Amino acid sequence: MYLIHKSTIKDYNGVIEISVCIVNEYDNFKKYVYNLSSEYAARRFFFYFRKGKQFHGLALSILNKFKIEKEK
Numbered sequence: 001m002y003l004i005h006k007s008t009i010k011d012y013n014g015v016i017e018i019s020v021c022i023v024n025e026y027d028n029f030k031k032y033v034y035n036l037s038s039e040y041a042a043r044r045f046f047f048y049f050r051k052g053k054q055f056h057g058l059a060l061s062i063l064n065k066f067k068i069e070k071e072k
Contacts, residue, residue: 001025003056005049008042016042018063034063041066 004021011017016036023029036042041062048059 001057002053003049003059004029006031014039015068018042018045020060020063022060035068036063036066037068038066 002023004023006019006021007017008019009017014037016039017033018036019031019033021029021031036045045059045062048055048062
């Protein structure tokens with residue numbers, strides 16, 4: 001499993017939107033969009049993302065930890 005970073009968009013209200021593709025060992029991929037509440041979370045994601053494929057699982061867990069929950 002590894003990640004492909006597609007785009008990063010920062011809104012005027014401070015929300016950072018990161019879109020990634022998760023590729024499994026069979027070269028199948030799924031696209032996900034994460035809305036983060038802080039720039040600190042985005043910096044931590046990119047720190048581990050740039051370290052290589054062995055840290056992509058940790059980068060993905062940071063995205064899941066800091067994502068903004070949608071209201072129902």
